[in-house]
Amino acid sequence: MVIAYIRPDKNFAPVHEQLQLINSYAVANDLIIDDEFVDYTSQNKRLEDRKDVTQYFQSKNQATLLIYDVWVLTTNMEDLIQMFSCLLKNEFAVHFIKQSVIMTQQSSVMLVLGLMDQLRQRLQNDSKRVIGRPKGSRSNSKFDVYINEIIAFIREGKSVSEMARLLNVSRSSLKDYIESRELKQVAFGSLLMTAPKDAEEQVINTITCPN
Template structure:
């Protein structure tokens, strides 16, 4: 099974851009995307609290592949990337990085992994020097965050921004800015794009207990 994994909340690489790039890449490589997963967690969210990513990781089986536009889609933090790679490689899952046309699996050399992680670290350092104030690609909290689920539902119902603003009792222009900055329309539209599918009948065990990544929020509730 191949999962196209998209990351929201990036001003430079929207969800629709990532999806179009991955579909084009898949067609070029002759591979089939079984379904698409969208991670809308802020980039400030630590790995152990990213429920979308953790749920995906623990649902994967040996031989499954994750297709991403670039490494930062998984995480911008080198330490977190190391944890994810350790988790998936122990269980026979691979990652395809489309932009660099690189496959990370249990056959990938240490030299390649070090190069990829070093490149991500360099990108992080470059961004820190280039950006003043709030980190590029990040978002401050908004008064509309509490309405996010409702906004997504109404967008799926094809309601206009004006109608949504009227129902929520908020400014149309402010709501429009929020929807655009969070790529909410793209999130809704991406669900409507037909996926390239294939028959998947192989039975294999899910990720083993060797993958120690857990959702901290769930663990806290259990205790």
């Protein structure tokens, strides 16, 4: 079973950006997404208050989990340790798309620590960041709810006019949305950069030690 897990956050990456890369990754790697979990709970909520998430993952076993980045799971280091432990215990294969690495029970300890340290560094850097929308980020769109349907239509070869009629939306607005979100590239898996052969080593090399 292949699961796409998305957790939107205005200070990290909104839904459409995560969906872009997840869908493109799935196409590029011949993966068919069986289920999609969009977690709208606040990033401030601890794992003990996210019962829908914990129950969902506990009900799965030996699944393939596609996520954009480590922070999608949680922005609390204690919760991250518990989530990593439980996902691996349930034999999940977790694909971190941004890092181009896959975490499984057979992964090296250094890879797991590297992923954890990347989150630690991100949170440390974000605590110093100026409040406001991240540079270059896009606002949400009313078309975001149709993104999977639009991607499917593109793969089927439907024109923008056909898609607009089926969704009962403006053709010009839909065309702008498809172009701004690069959905044609997403639909055919061409949005992703080629994964480096030393992706795991690159993650490990990002670990920083105190001076």
